[in-house]
Amino acid sequence: MVTPSELRIGVLAxxxxxxxxxxxxxxxxxxxxxxxxxxxxxxxxxxxLPGGESTTIGLLLKKSGLDAAIQDHHRRRGLxxxxxxxxxxxxxxRIEETPDQPRLGLLDVTVRRNAFGRQIESCETVIxxxxxxxxPLRALFIRAPFVAEAGPLVEILARWRDRAVLVREGxxxxxxxxxxxxxxxxxxxxxxxxxxxxxxxx
Amino acid sequence: xxFDRRIDYNGRTETRKGEAMEQGTWKVKVGLAEMLKGGxxxxxxxxxxxxxxxxxxxxxxxxLERVPADIRAQGGVARxxxxxxxxxxxxxxxxxxxxxxxxxxxxxxxxxxxxGVDFIDESEVLTPADEHHHVDKHRFEAPFVCGAxxxxxxxxxxxxxxAMIRTKGEAGSGNVVEAVRHLRQIVEQMRRLSVxxxxxxxxxxxxxxxxxHLVVEVAKxxxxxxxxxxxxxxxxxxxxxxxRLLGAEALFVGSGIFKSRDPKARAxxxxxxTTYYDQPEVVARVSEDLPGAMEGLDVRKxxxxxxxxxxxx
Numbered sequence: 410m411v412t413p414s415e416l417r418i419g420v421l422a423x424x425x426x427x428x429x430x431x432x433x434x435x436x437x438x439x440x441x442x443x444x445x446x447x448x449x450x451x452x453x454x455x456x457x458l459p460g461g462e463s464t465t466i467g468l469l470l471k472k473s474g475l476d477a478a479i480q481d482h483h484r485r486r487g488l489x490x491x492x493x494x495x496x497x498x499x500x501x502x503r504i505e506e507t508p509d510q511p512r513l514g515l516l517d518v519t520v521r522r523n524a525f526g527r528q529i530e531s532c533e534t535v536i537x538x539x540x541x542x543x544x545p546l547r548a549l550f551i552r553a554p555f556v557a558e559a560g561p562l563v564e565i566l567a568r569w570r571d572r573a574v575l576v577r578e579g580x581x582x583x584x585x586x587x588x589x590x591x592x593x594x595x596x597x598x599x600x601x602x603x604x605x606x607x608x609x610x611x
Numbered sequence: 612x613x614f615d616r617r618i619d620y621n622g623r624t625e626t627r628k629g630e631a632m633e634q635g636t637w638k639v640k641v642g643l644a645e646m647l648k649g650g651x652x653x654x655x656x657x658x659x660x661x662x663x664x665x666x667x668x669x670x671x672x673x674x675l676e677r678v679p680a681d682i683r684a685q686g687g688v689a690r691x692x693x694x695x696x697x698x699x700x701x702x703x704x705x706x707x708x709x710x711x712x713x714x715x716x717x718x719x720x721x722x723x724x725x726x727g728v729d730f731i732d733e734s735e736v737l738t739p740a741d742e743h744h745h746v747d748k749h750r751f752e753a754p755f756v757c758g759a760x761x762x763x764x765x766x767x768x769x770x771x772x773x774a775m776i777r778t779k780g781e782a783g784s785g786n787v788v789e790a791v792r793h794l795r796q797i798v799e800q801m802r803r804l805s806v807x808x809x810x811x812x813x814x815x816x817x818x819x820x821x822x823x824h825l826v827v828e829v830a831k832x833x834x835x836x837x838x839x840x841x842x843x844x845x846x847x848x849x850x851x852x853x854x855r856l857l858g859a860e861a862l863f864v865g866s867g868i869f870k871s872r873d874p875k876a877r878a879x880x881x882x883x884x885t886t887y888y889d890q891p892e893v894v895a896r897v898s899e900d901l902p903g904a905m906e907g908l909d910v911r912k913x914x915x916x917x918x919x920x921x922x923x924x
Contacts, residue, residue: 422649423649423886424648424649424650424670424886425646425648425649425650426645426646426648427648427649428645428648429645445886445887445890460645460646461646461647461648461649461650461670462646462647462650462669462670462671462706462707464665464668464705464706465650465668465669465670465706465882468668468882469668469882469883469886472883494646495646506705507705522705523705527707527727527729528639528643528707528727528729528730528753528754529634529635529724529727529729529752529753530634531634531639531642531643532632532633532634532636532639533632533633533636533638533639534631534632534633535631549638549639549642551639551642551643551646552643552646552707552729587642590638590642590645591638
């Protein structure tokens, strides 16, 4: 097992809030690397799919061939993935209202986009998640999706308003909210320690 | 709604079954602006155009009655779009929808917030309603974007509550020169502040006509406290790449797409160039064989009175 300080974590940088994720990673001692092309995937130990517009990111993933390359790295060498908001949508196998939207389709869930409403409904809040300790997680929901259905192997790590908003399936972690926009870095630490560092050496 | 819900409009704190949550906070407003980074926001006037923009990869659309080039050509008072058009566009797409209100037009801003638009652009492209004051944007839960030509103007708008700044450029001109001027000006002024001795910052604030605490913040961080986007005159993928190279975090394209000969192809090309702005091979590929860019105007030949960028105080 390696310590987080040696980890090179890619942040998908085709569109979205790449900067805040890089700042959290750097603060935790990992090395953030922007990923814009398939070759960038060769030198990373884990990949974060940031928030942004899932339709835009999905299209650019397809055009650049990054979609197939990420799927390949995940299946072949178990590349750990962490998606926030749009990242969750891109990871999902099924999307309710836009089923044909380009995506990675690696996480056995059905998501509902903009599930809590438009921007006017976006909010700052706290979520109970015993896995992360007694104090609730601070979270920002921005035009957020939620997980409407989860397959048998998907663990639901946190719920908000009775909806699954933080899930894990093996080497994939996904949140409907934005931990990167708060100063609560427990979800990122969990990703680094439990999904990336704990992984058997390739 | 069937759950326990109390709303305190003062602090906008809701309690549901004992759970605390806050809407319309500064973090929530700037949060949406963060999500748009690296993307292209496109002006549209119909639901069909909105769908074309979404399919081409726009991160958001700006719902308008007329694009800036037509406002410029047709003259008259330019106002907020008909709510019916805005609602139809909101229905048509899943991406965020923005709309413009006139500078200082509190009532138009309230209407847009009521309609549920995701971002309000208090814009110099429309005819100003108030020649001294902008909207007090802190009093709204919807986030606002405003135009700026220099750092002082940008910080005044942020002081009033704007959660995103864009260069003004010269809208509807198809000429990127003014956006470049404004972006370079803002970036250069921030660079100067970042090396300025702390005792000079009050004088800087006085010269810039900007709130002191925001001047101090820029001096410390070297950047605006909100995302810094570019707008005004972007017509080609290379224009998009240029503004990204100069430091714009995302782009607004107004007339440049739907005043060109093949909007779909141009929209896609500009989206790709915005992401791969630092890879000339990509910008070259998407620029190839792109039919008819909008005709541009020589901004130097425009009468001072015709320039939209002088609106805003």
